[in-house]
Amino acid sequence: MSSIIEGYNYDIFISYRQKDNKHDGWVTEFVENLKGELESTFKEDISIYFDENPHDGLLETDSVDKSLQDKLKCLIFIPIISQTYCDSKSFAWQHEFCAFNKLSKEDQFGRDIKLVRGNVTSRILPIKIHDLDPEDKTLLETELGGVLRCIEFIYKSAGVNRPLRANEDHPHNNLNKTYYRDQINKVANAVKEIIAALKKQSQHSEVVSKQEFEAKPVIQKDLRTKIITGSLTLLVLIVLGYFFLPKLLKSTDKLDKSVAVLPFTNLSNDPEQEYFSDGMVDAILDHLFKIGELKVIARTSSMRYKNTKLTLKEIAHELDVSALLEGSVQKSGNKVRITTQLIDPKTGFHLWSETFDRDLSDVFSIQSEVAQNVAKGLKATLTAKETSMIQNALDTTNQMAYDFYLKGKDYFSRFENLLALEMYSKAIEKDSLFTAAYAQRAKTHLYIFWNKDQGWEGHDLLGKEDIKKGLKLNPESSEIRFAEAVAYYMLDRDYDKSLKILTELKAVAPNMADLYAYTSYVLRRQGKHEESISELKKGIQLDPFNANYIDNLLFTYQLLHQYDNQIKWARQGLSLIPDYKDFNRHIFGAYLDNTGDLEISLKESKLKEEDIGYGTYYYTQPKEVNQYGIYYLTRQYDKLIEFMSKDTLTETEQTTYHPKTYELALIYYLNGNSSLSKIYADSAITQLKREINENPNDDRLFATLGKCYAFSGNDKEAIACGKKAVDLKPIKLDAYQGVAKEQDLMEIYIFIGKYNDALDKIEFLLSVPSWLSIGKLKIDPVFDNLRSLPRFQKIIENEHREIL
Numbered sequence: 001m002s003s004i005i006e007g008y009n010y011d012i013f014i015s016y017r018q019k020d021n022k023h024d025g026w027v028t029e030f031v032e033n034l035k036g037e038l039e040s041t042f043k044e045d046i047s048i049y050f051d052e053n054p055h056d057g058l059l060e061t062d063s064v065d066k067s068l069q070d071k072l073k074c075l076i077f078i079p080i081i082s083q084t085y086c087d088s089k090s091f092a093w094q095h096e097f098c099a100f101n102k103l104s105k106e107d108q109f110g111r112d113i114k115l116v117r118g119n120v121t122s123r124i125l126p127i128k129i130h131d132l133d134p135e136d137k138t139l140l141e142t143e144l145g146g147v148l149r150c151i152e153f154i155y156k157s158a159g160v161n162r163p164l165r166a167n168e169d170h171p172h173n174n175l176n177k178t179y180y181r182d183q184i185n186k187v188a189n190a191v192k193e194i195i196a197a198l199k200k201q202s203q204h205s206e207v208v209s210k211q212e213f214e215a216k217p218v219i220q221k222d223l224r225t226k227i228i229t230g231s232l233t234l235l236v237l238i239v240l241g242y243f244f245l246p247k248l249l250k251s252t253d254k255l256d257k258s259v260a261v262l263p264f265t266n267l268s269n270d271p272e273q274e275y276f277s278d279g280m281v282d283a284i285l286d287h288l289f290k291i292g293e294l295k296v297i298a299r300t301s302s303m304r305y306k307n308t309k310l311t312l313k314e315i316a317h318e319l320d321v322s323a324l325l326e327g328s329v330q331k332s333g334n335k336v337r338i339t340t341q342l343i344d345p346k347t348g349f350h351l352w353s354e355t356f357d358r359d360l361s362d363v364f365s366i367q368s369e370v371a372q373n374v375a376k377g378l379k380a381t382l383t384a385k386e387t388s389m390i391q392n393a394l395d396t397t398n399q400m401a402y403d404f405y406l407k408g409k410d411y412f413s414r415f416e417n418l419l420a421l422e423m424y425s426k427a428i429e430k431d432s433l434f435t436a437a438y439a440q441r442a443k444t445h446l447y448i449f450w451n452k453d454q455g456w457e458g459h460d461l462l463g464k465e466d467i468k469k470g471l472k473l474n475p476e477s478s479e480i481r482f483a484e485a486v487a488y489y490m491l492d493r494d495y496d497k498s499l500k501i502l503t504e505l506k507a508v509a510p511n512m513a514d515l516y517a518y519t520s521y522v523l524r525r526q527g528k529h530e531e532s533i534s535e536l537k538k539g540i541q542l543d544p545f546n547a548n549y550i551d552n553l554l555f556t557y558q559l560l561h562q563y564d565n566q567i568k569w570a571r572q573g574l575s576l577i578p579d580y581k582d583f584n585r586h587i588f589g590a591y592l593d594n595t596g597d598l599e600i601s602l603k604e605s606k607l608k609e610e611d612i613g614y615g616t617y618y619y620t621q622p623k624e625v626n627q628y629g630i631y632y633l634t635r636q637y638d639k640l641i642e643f644m645s646k647d648t649l650t651e652t653e654q655t656t657y658h659p660k661t662y663e664l665a666l667i668y669y670l671n672g673n674s675s676l677s678k679i680y681a682d683s684a685i686t687q688l689k690r691e692i693n694e695n696p697n698d699d700r701l702f703a704t705l706g707k708c709y710a711f712s713g714n715d716k717e718a719i720a721c722g723k724k725a726v727d728l729k730p731i732k733l734d735a736y737q738g739v740a741k742e743q744d745l746m747e748i749y750i751f752i753g754k755y756n757d758a759l760d761k762i763e764f765l766l767s768v769p770s771w772l773s774i775g776k777l778k779i780d781p782v783f784d785n786l787r788s789l790p791r792f793q794k795i796i797e798n799e800h801r802e803i804l
Contacts, residue, residue: 012074129153511542
């Protein structure tokens with residue numbers, strides 16, 4: 001049967017793997033249902049090619065049926081995308097999918113066509129019957145040259161990933177909420193739209209052709225008149241072209257102005273000079289961040305290509321940029337040679353290149369020149385303000401101070417904060433007016449205090465002092481103002497002031513990813529979760545390989561109980577950074593929060609039992625020793641006690657506000673040994689009270705102290721400390737951590753036997769963005785004393801589960 005458009009053998013070609021039809025004939029059933037739907041959609045008959053016994057597994061050296069080429073001469077190609085379809089050695093992939101993709105680009109219509117309603121679509125119409133592994137999705141999108149868009153026939157429930165059937169036994173249990181008949185109808189409607197567009201394009205071509213061949217002969221005029229008329233017409237066209245054609249081209253030529261600065265090669269004989277070449281990249285990036293017409297990839301993502309074997313084209317594809325800046329640095333004494341090339345990765349051509357042989361004292365002007373030439377090479381227009389900022393970016397001319405400053409940034413990027421502080425201090429010794437050095441030293445102090453690193457006490461005050469000095473030196477400095485915004489966020493919890501500064505800085509440096517990330521963190525604290533997600537996604541666009549950004553996005557989705565998004569982004573993170581296990585832990589946590597099923601959560605996350613993690617936030621904490629998590633969830637208290645008795649906890653795990661003595665008090669409480677629980681709780685109380693004397697406003701200390709009082713039998717003090725923690729960090733002032741304090745108070749109520757108060761808190765926490773979930777209620781031992789209560793059982797039964 002031929003196609004409804006002349007020159008084509010079929011309207012639709014169905015491509016699939018035989019494996020997906022062997023078991024229950026799913027593809028055969030799909031084809032029959034589609035035929036029926038098409039009959040009620042089209043006036044004319046639509047032809048479908050579907051080989052019920054296709055060849056499979058052929059290699060490139062095998063013989064291929066030549067007739068297949070004729071059968072592929074079709075209007076629409078429908079591949080059945082499954083877990084087995086994306087096999088580059090299979091017959092369906094090589095000789096059907098890839099073959100049609102190539103043929104369709106070369107025929108009269110092209111692969112991508114414009115629909116009657118104006119949108120553009122592809123003549124490849126994928127039907128997806130399984131959720132795909134990241135590598136399979138990448139293979140498809142690489143072949144298609146864009147994002148994979150499918151009509152999905154997937155039945156999804158906990159631990160299930162199978163094709164949607166025409167007649168489901170329990171259709172309402174499908175978490176995707178799709179119905180087979182609706183999806184078939186979507187396919188038929190999509191086919192109708194594509195064929196309508198192809199018919200319109202075909203008819204238009206026929207009309208033009210007929211007009212060309214049936215044009216009436218023109219009566220011949222005087223040859224001289226024709227020559228004169230033709231010459232005048234040509235002259236007018238030349239004049240019009242000269243004046244107007246450049247403008248037309250300029251208005252339609254929208255160049256993609258995106259760039260990544262790759263790590264510069266250190267050509268110095270001394271490998272210790274690596275910090276200097278990396279510092280040149282940082283400085284150039286700082287300049288480029290200020291150019292509004294550009295999209296600039298951040299350091300975290302571009303530096304991962306140091307010593308890479310990937311081609312420039314592959315790097316550009318991964319980072320989604322149109323240009324790459326690469327270079328080399330050779331430093332010798334007071335001389336430096338910096339070579340740079342701005343490259344179009346598609347062609348390999350240089351958009352701009354230059355070698356600078358200068359004194360070290362002139363290195364600042366080199367950085368400025370490179371940034372301006374990158375903008376010029378990408379045809380980005382710099383405003384007068386942007387030019388001024390780039391030319392006057394760094395407020396020191398002291399080369400020794402700048403050298404220490406670069407060393408400090410290098411140590412800071414490797415989380416060696418104490419060494420970073422030492423280098424920034426030396427930079428300030430060499431130049432006491434170096435505002436950027438004060439800014440970086442201030443941020444380092446703030447991070448040490450925030451992360452409670454060793455010796456963290458007092459670093460908050462030191463950070464504030466550096467900010468005060470920097471603002472006095474140069475109140476317009478972007479670096480010191482960013483440090484000020486971080487201080488308002490981390491120390492003062494004045495989120496409005498922090499947000500105001502960050503908004504102003506984004507106008508100055510619109511390509512600086514950190515500004516969007518911190519804006520996101522502030523908005524999350526304010527309870528503006530959707531805005532927070534939007535800002536963080538902007539940061540991820542500029543720094544796609546920043547695991548910390550993706551991690552924070554996952555935490556926000558977890559807080560909102562949007563487990564489907566948490567899983568989707570965790571898997572996307574794994575496709576970018578496969579060795580970052582916290583993404584697996586997020587997948588584990590999302591399934592556990594949603595189902596409370598340990599087996600399903602382990603299977604879906606591909607984690608081993610020993611990889612789960614440790615403590616209350618057992619599925620998000622990367623730890624060297626992780627047995628605690630599985631022992632805790634499976635109530636193996638003897639093993640927990642043995643584990644905690646060993647000196648195996650890392651320094652980070654033995655936090656002042658969550659000491660080992662508290663953990664042991666909790667374990668003995670859960671195990672029913674109240675006397676030993678009280679002994680360890682009393683020990684923890686002594687330690688925590690000492691910490692509170694030094695840090696009287698630390699909500700975390702009061703929360704843990706309240707639980708220890710509960711284990712010790714002092715109910716009144718337990719509730720008072722729990723409420724004190726809530727007062728110090730209420731949800732209305734901190735929507736991110738405030739709910740954790742409410743959850744701590746809920747646990748205190750459980751530990752002292754005030755179950756109705758605990759249930760009130762549970763119902764409240766489930767009604768707002770919080771860390772509490774139905775899965776935790778089902779599996780966490782903390783709730784064991786509530787399990788027999790009808791009210792608790794009703795909460796679990798009635799609570800809506802998030803779609804996975």
